[in-house]
Amino acid sequence: MRITKIGFLIAFALATTSVRAAGLASIDVPANGDGPALKAFVWSPCATPPSEVKLGPVALPAVRGCPIAGSKLPLVIISHGHGGGSLNHHDTAEALADAGFLVVAVNHPGDNFSDLSRAGDISIMFQRPTDIKRLIDFIIGKWPEAAKIDPDRIGFFGFSRGGYTGLVLAGAVPDFRDPNVPCPEPAPICGEIRRNEIPAKPLARDGRIRALVLADPLSFFSNRESLKAVGAPIQLWSSEHGGDGVLPESVAALAVNLPDRPDFHAVPGSAHFAFLAPCPAALAASQPEICKDQAGFDRAAFHRSFDAEVLAFFRRHLGASRTP
Known part of the structure; x- marks a missing residue:
């Protein structure tokens, strides 16, 4: 296990490139038989x-x-956590884009800040991986800028439920009945699990994803058997205190049970939401629960180190941008 040092220990010199600004655009993927828009x-x-x-x-x-x-x-795809959104990790997206990556962050339908209609339902745990697979299909297929992407160099960044999503896409098999996963009633998903109302449809996998960064992933993967099919390299991050259903010991167990040892970072003094981008004053005032950190923890300083480590990992496994 490697302990992440908070601060300016890794310079953004890692991101040296002639391009120094992140272009920003929105994208819409049409609904189809596998899911909503x-x-x-x-x-x-x-x-x-x-x-x-x-x-x-x-x-x-x-x-x-x-x-x-x-x-x-x-290409790097970003999957947010429960009730989050596509801007939650904008600083990481900016750092990657500045370094020559194309980054796409989705709003998961039914489980985002403006639409929580399915956030408490177990079906969302099946939809999320399908969302990402459909997004990749579109981005490297019908998107007008698809020719700009190297389809052989696709990465994934996931936080919390987004981390769960990445593990499923990489081949992990969740055990929703795992008694070690805290699931307090009256959360609807807990009653569905207790009543064995678990969808029978298969979970989406995507072998096009060549490397994954997972920050405080929600884990339904309690043993080596559930993770044995995961072959892509992983950078795994754990907060010290956890939160929002994520236990630090569950993340540490992933580091032990994955077939190949991940690049594992435990972040001293942090809680679960430390992996979200530093909050501006207006957001901190309206949503202190996701913006306030433990006493003495500097989220902005941590993210300088965090973003550089994420960039270095993706550069190692996907390479920097190149021209034909």
């Missing part, structure tokens, strides 16, 4: 200096609609 944000390398873009309470350094710089770019 998807909405996402795309961050891309951009040659134009950034300005401030305001999206609700969040201000981003970006360029709206900037032409994508480069070609054959590696």
Whole structure:
């Protein structure tokens, strides 16, 4: 196990590139027989200096609609946690895009900040991996900018339920009846598990994903057998205190039970929501539960180190951007 050092220990020199701004665009994936319409944000390398873009309470350094710089770019898909959204990890997306990656962060239908209609239902645990598979299909297929992407270099970043989503896509088999997973009533999903109302349909897998970063993943994977099919390299992050149903000991067990030892980081002094981008004042005022950290923990300083480590991992396994 490697302990992450908080602060400026890893310089953003790792992100050296001629492109120094993240292009920002929205994308819509049409509904089909496998699921509802998807909405996402795309961050891309951009040659134009950034300005401030305001999206609700969040201000981003970006360029709206900037032409994508480069070609054959590696792609990273971001999956948010329970009730989250596509802007939750914008700083990580910006760092990756500045370094030559194309990054797409989805809003999971029925389980996002503006639509919680299915967030408490076990069916969402089956829909989430399908959302990502459909998103990848569209991005490298029918999206007008698909030719800019190298389909052989696809990565995944997932937080909390997004981490669960990544593990399923990588081949892990969840055990929703695992007694070690806390599931307090009256959460609807707990009653569904207790009554054995678990969907029979298969979970989506996607072998196109070549590397995964998982931050405080929600784990229904209690043993080596449930993880034996996972072959892609993984960078695994754990908060010290956990939260929102994620137990630090469950994340540590993943590090032991995965077939190949992950690049494991435990973050001293952190709680679950420390992996979300640092909150602007307006968001901190309206949602202190996801913005307030443990006493003495500096989220902004941590994210400088965190984003650099994530970038270094994806560079190692997907490579930097290249031209034909």
